[in-house]
Amino acid sequence: MSQINNQTQDLYSIELVQDLDHEASATVSGGASAQVFTDPNFSGTGSDVFNSDISLFNPDVFNDKISSIKVFSGQWTFWSDSNFSGSGIILGPGEYSDLSQFYGGVYNDVISSAKINIQ
Known part of the structure; x- marks a missing residue:
């Protein structure tokens, strides 16, 4: 048991580890993350959430087919050509x-x- 601000807390009741999804993890760590979709309104095929540079989106699925984007954190430049x-x-x-x-x-x-x- 510990005393914090005159309140007694059971150490076993404190949650020390929390699972974070990609979006929350990137926000907490100060990184950048985004996701792209082949159709408007975040429909069609969606990519996994990515948090690193992509020099060429999958040519069979996303290249020249992206119609909507979610930027969860950071600032991104999306380019019309590969590399x-x-x-x-x-x-x-x-x-x-x-x-x-x-x-x-x-x-x-x-x-x-x-x-x-880079900011």
Whole structure:
């Protein structure tokens, strides 16, 4: 038993370890994480949550097919070409549900790579 602010607590009742999902883990650790989807409104095929640079999204599934993005943490540049080249758009935390409605639709179905911006 320990005394904290004149309150007695049983040490066995304190939860010391908590499982975190990818989003919460990246937020706590100060990292960056995002997820992409092939269709608007976070539908269609969704990628796993990623937290590192991707020089080329899976060409059979995501390359030039991304229509919505969730940025859970950090700031990302999404590039139109592989290996972080072509035109890029910088996105911070938020939900981008329909890239065809964003910046005149020029980033809908063209994204090929993503890179974490160092802040």
